Every structure is written in C-alpha cells, then in structure tokens.
Amino acid sequence: MFDANRVQRIREVSQPAQWKYVPTTDNPADHATRCLTADEIAKSNWLTGPKFLWETEASPQTADIDLQIPPDDVEVKPTVVHIVQRMKFTSFTERMSRFSSYSKAVTAVAVIVECSLKKRGKLFSKTQVRNLAETNLIRVIQQETFKDSIQNLQKRSTSSRRDDPLKNLDPFLxxxxxxxxxxxLKRSAFLYGVKHPILLPKRNHFSMLVASHYHDRIGHQGRGMTNNEIRNHGYWIVGCRSTVSSLIQNCVTCKKLRGRRVSQKMANLPEDRTEPSPPFTHCGLDCFGPFMIKEGRKELKRYGLIFTCLASRAVHIEVLDDMSMDSFINALRCLIAIRGKVLMIRCDQGTNFVGASHELKENLNKLNIDSIARKLLSQNCEFLFNTLSSSHVGGVWERQIRTIRSVLDGILIQNGTQLNTSTLRTFLYETMAIINSRPLMVDDLEDPNGPLPLSPNNILTMKSGIVTPPPPGDFVREDKYARKRWRRVQYLANLFWT
Structure with a gap:
C-alpha cells in the first residue's frame, strides 16, 4: 500500500515519456547498501557521481523503458474480488435465523413496513410502525408453524379440532x-395480553429471541422469573420451561454469574498416605505466624511449626524463635525426641507457605534448605520438596493449618501480648491436644449406640475417650492479666474449645 500510493502520486504529476532510467551500475546511491570496502568506494563514482552528469546535456538513458510489472512481484498490491452470493431461504422462519436479537428482527421488519406505508401515502408514528411490524412478523411465523390449527379455526371444524395439538389451550384468532x-379469563379485569397471550411455537428461533429479550430485561434471573416476564408481556411459548432452560444453559452471562467452578481431577495419593505406619513416620510440615509475644518490656515475634502425620492425620506443633535453620533443626529434634524417628518429611520450598506475612516470606530466604536436607539425610530421614508454586500438593498439611489458624488468629491477635515464649508454647500444646481429639469419622456421631469415634489421640496415647477435656475451673476474661500465667493459658484454651 505504501508503494502503491507513491506510484499513484508520481503517475498523477508526470508521464512515463518524461522518465529517464539510471542503470544500477552508474547509480552511486546504491553503493551505500552493498557493503563496499574502502578501496572499492575509492574506485567507484561515490565522490564524482555518474559520468553523464559531467556531459553537456545529462541523458542517462534514452532507450524505451519497459513498464510491465511481473505478476509475481511481492510489492504489488493484489486485487481482491468479492463475490456476493445471495442467500436462498425456503421459509420466513429460516430468514429469522439470521437475526441475533428480538429487537433487530422487529427493527428490520419495521423498515420494510415503513417503506410500504410511505408508498401508500400513509403516515404513522415510530411506535405504531413498530407495533405493526411486530404483529405482521408474529402472524407470518404462526401461519408457517401452526398452519393446520389456523385452518381448523377458520373452517370452524369441530372434528378436526379434536386432533389439534393446541386444543388444550383453547386457541382462537x-x-x-x-x-x-x-x-x-375473558371477564376478568386483567390486561388483554395477560388474559389471552400470543402463541409462539416451540423450538423456533424467534421464540428463543423473545425469551432471550425478556431474560436480558430482568437482569439474567432464573427460569421462573423469566417465564413470568414472558407471560406478563403477552406471550405464550409452547414448552416455555424447556425453551427458557435451554436459553439459560447456553447464556454466557449466566455462566459467568452462576456457573459452577470446574474442579481439577486430583492425582493418586502417594504411598506414604496409604500405607499403615507408626505415627509421624511420614509427615508434612509448614510454618504459620508470626505471633507477637512480650518478654519483659520487649515485643517479639514467634512462629509456629506444624507437623502432620500423613497416615493418622495427627498434628504436632512447635514454637520457632525465628525463621533460621537452627530454630528449625531444634524444633525437628523436639519432634523426633517426643514422637520417635521420622523417615520422610514433605514440605514446600519456602516461598509459598500458607498464612505467612510479607515479613515471614522475606525471612524464609534465611532458611538454608540444602543444609537442612544434608543433615536429615545423615539421620536416614528423606526430605521431599514440592514443586515451586504448587501449594495444592501439600493440601494435607495446609488444611490442618487452616483448622488451627481459623481460631488462633482471633485469639492471639487480641491476647498474644499477654504471653511469653513458654506460655505461648503451652498454649500451642493445648491447641495441639484439642486438634488431635477431633474425630476422624463422622458416620456414627449421631448414633447413641455407636462406637466411640476414632481420633488421632487414640492412636498417639492408646487411650479411649477425649484425652484433653475442656479446662477445669472457672476462668474469666480478667485472667488474661493475672500474674499466674497458667490461668492465662487455661483461659485462652477455653476460648479455643468454645
């Protein structure tokens, strides 16, 4: 297009007979694009120009110039020929399939009706023309789809009306x-369109346009409200419920507003989730926090480290002074000393811990994962890391963190500054015991004669019943400020139970 515009401009201001041609061997302007060496430029006419410029009359070439452009020239704009093919419709209903909305269909017919009225010398308002177009449009569609019913009504044949599929609707013209x-309802005070709505065929494109029109007007509400809106505006679609249901099912806006989220098919569980093993032989871990505590006059941050058994779903919680490797190793050694040897640990890679604050994420860089892995391998403990940005892989411990944090956040944000490190650890242990008392099955919870539901504490302590009942005694809110720290812990544990 760029070249075509320039060539057209040249042709407008000149004739080909006026043009002269400079051969490329004599044109010094071409030397700049040929990557010539210094010696080649010195021997060329770069500084002197072509020889014909030094003659009395400059005549680069007088021979006829061939202006024929080869057909395969890539710089020539191709000529595009558009072939208009007229659509052949067998029925008026098929013509309606070309319209995407009820308003466009009525508007197109209104233009034709208005032109016909002007030829007859009749003048009508825009509203009258549109109403007339809508009436003509519906009448033609009814004559195509309800042809037999209309003929029976015109003939007033009683025997033929017995086989009419619309006989239950008592139709009339x-x-x-x-x-x-x-x-x-002929004697009722309702509007005429409500008493005697217009019949529209089932599985018809125009009926679908009508349903879509009123479905949009009510803000994409449900099937019942759409049916009522259609009836209130004087239309009766045969099989309206199925028509509206099909419309809502294929409506893009309704899918965005009320569509169900597609769930991903989960992969098979790993062997350590399905094979029976002693508690905490295979476990997953994650960090949560931070929580503010008070040591003297200083406010410090402490973090929680949760271990969850992949077989029994029991949890073990430890307190971390910071996010360093030493604090993590100490917490891991406490787990091994209390729960026994650990053969496998699954964990995130430190960048996607659930519930960690921005500061926690920055401090996670201090956690030297390679050094931890080497120390664990020396103790015959395998350390497996999830893929980056794949926190869904660790759902087994992420879910436990949600269970704990849903209560701890509300309690410790308001009351954390009344605790120090030892009382925070005691409170987290109380929390751990409560979480481990949860039932693993809910099938027999409502059966008074059923067995006691199994809980992780039954597996850890081999004792039946609830291992950690609600704290005994009467603990009130003022105990948060009591000098006896154990009463603070008992009061907060009672809040957790509640």
Whole structure:
C-alpha cells in the first residue's frame, strides 16, 4: 500500500515519456547498501557521481523503458474480488435465523413496513410502525408453524379440532389474525395480553429471541422469573420451561454469574498416605505466624511449626524463635525426641507457605534448605520438596493449618501480648491436644449406640475417650492479666474449645 500510493502520486504529476532510467551500475546511491570496502568506494563514482552528469546535456538513458510489472512481484498490491452470493431461504422462519436479537428482527421488519406505508401515502408514528411490524412478523411465523390449527379455526371444524395439538389451550384468532390462548379469563379485569397471550411455537428461533429479550430485561434471573416476564408481556411459548432452560444453559452471562467452578481431577495419593505406619513416620510440615509475644518490656515475634502425620492425620506443633535453620533443626529434634524417628518429611520450598506475612516470606530466604536436607539425610530421614508454586500438593498439611489458624488468629491477635515464649508454647500444646481429639469419622456421631469415634489421640496415647477435656475451673476474661500465667493459658484454651 505504501508503494502503491507513491506510484499513484508520481503517475498523477508526470508521464512515463518524461522518465529517464539510471542503470544500477552508474547509480552511486546504491553503493551505500552493498557493503563496499574502502578501496572499492575509492574506485567507484561515490565522490564524482555518474559520468553523464559531467556531459553537456545529462541523458542517462534514452532507450524505451519497459513498464510491465511481473505478476509475481511481492510489492504489488493484489486485487481482491468479492463475490456476493445471495442467500436462498425456503421459509420466513429460516430468514429469522439470521437475526441475533428480538429487537433487530422487529427493527428490520419495521423498515420494510415503513417503506410500504410511505408508498401508500400513509403516515404513522415510530411506535405504531413498530407495533405493526411486530404483529405482521408474529402472524407470518404462526401461519408457517401452526398452519393446520389456523385452518381448523377458520373452517370452524369441530372434528378436526379434536386432533389439534393446541386444543388444550383453547386457541382462537383475533381481529389481526393472530393465534391467541383462550381460557376462562375473558371477564376478568386483567390486561388483554395477560388474559389471552400470543402463541409462539416451540423450538423456533424467534421464540428463543423473545425469551432471550425478556431474560436480558430482568437482569439474567432464573427460569421462573423469566417465564413470568414472558407471560406478563403477552406471550405464550409452547414448552416455555424447556425453551427458557435451554436459553439459560447456553447464556454466557449466566455462566459467568452462576456457573459452577470446574474442579481439577486430583492425582493418586502417594504411598506414604496409604500405607499403615507408626505415627509421624511420614509427615508434612509448614510454618504459620508470626505471633507477637512480650518478654519483659520487649515485643517479639514467634512462629509456629506444624507437623502432620500423613497416615493418622495427627498434628504436632512447635514454637520457632525465628525463621533460621537452627530454630528449625531444634524444633525437628523436639519432634523426633517426643514422637520417635521420622523417615520422610514433605514440605514446600519456602516461598509459598500458607498464612505467612510479607515479613515471614522475606525471612524464609534465611532458611538454608540444602543444609537442612544434608543433615536429615545423615539421620536416614528423606526430605521431599514440592514443586515451586504448587501449594495444592501439600493440601494435607495446609488444611490442618487452616483448622488451627481459623481460631488462633482471633485469639492471639487480641491476647498474644499477654504471653511469653513458654506460655505461648503451652498454649500451642493445648491447641495441639484439642486438634488431635477431633474425630476422624463422622458416620456414627449421631448414633447413641455407636462406637466411640476414632481420633488421632487414640492412636498417639492408646487411650479411649477425649484425652484433653475442656479446662477445669472457672476462668474469666480478667485472667488474661493475672500474674499466674497458667490461668492465662487455661483461659485462652477455653476460648479455643468454645
């Protein structure tokens, strides 16, 4: 297009007979694009120009110039020929399939009706023309789809009406030739369109346009409200419920507003989730926090480290002074000393811990994962890391963190500054015991004669019943400020139970 515009401009201001051609061997302007060496430029006419410029009359070439452009020239704009093919429709209903909305269909017919009225010398308002177009449009569609029913009504044949599929609707023709629903409401004070709505065929494109039009007007509400809106505006679609249901099912806006989220098919569980093993032989871990505590006059941050058994779903919670490797190793040694040897640990890679604050994420860089792995391998403990940005892989411990944090956040944010490190550890142990008392099965919870539901504490302590009942005694809110720290812990544990 760029070249075509320039060539056209040249052709407008000149004739080909006026043009002269400079051969490329004599044109010094071409030397700049040929990567010539210094010696080649010195021997060329770069500084002197072509020889014909030094002659009395400059005549680069007088021979005829061939202006024929080869057809395969890539710089020539191709000529595009558009072939218009007229659509052949077999019925008026098929013509309606070309419209995407009810308003466009009525507007197109209104233009034709208005032109016809002007030829006859009749003048109508825009509203009258549109109403007339809508009446004509519906009448033609009814004559195509309800042809037999209309003929039976015109003939007033009782025997033929017995086989009419619309006989239960008691149809009749009005003065405009439209097929309306009859019934027993002729003497009611309702609007005429509500008493005798216009019949529209089932599985028809125009009926779908009508349903879509009123579905949009009510803000994409449900099936019942769409049916009522269609009826209130004087239309009766045969099989309206299925038509509206199909419309809502294929409506893009309804899918965005009320569509169900597609769930991903989960992979098979690893062997350490399905094979029976002693508690905490295979476990997953994660960090949560931070929580603010008070040591003297200083406010410090402490973090929680949760271990969850992949077989029994028991949890073990330790307190971390910071996010360093030493604090983590100490917490891991406490787990091994209390729960026994650990053969496998699954964990995130430190960048996607659930519930960690921005500061926690920055401090995670201090956690030297390679050094931890080497120390664990020396103790015959395998350390497996999830893929980056794949926190869903660790759902077994992420879910436990949610269970704990849903209560701890509300309690410790308001009351954390009344605790020090030892009382925070005691409170987290109380929390751990409560979490481990949860039932692993809910099938027999409502059966008074059923067995006691199994809990992780039954596996850890081999004792039946609830291992950690609600704290005994009467603990009130003022105990948060009591000098006896154990009463603070008992009060907060009672809040956790509640």
């Amino acid at each position: 009005d003065e405009n030739g439209l097929l309306l629903v009859g019934g027993r």
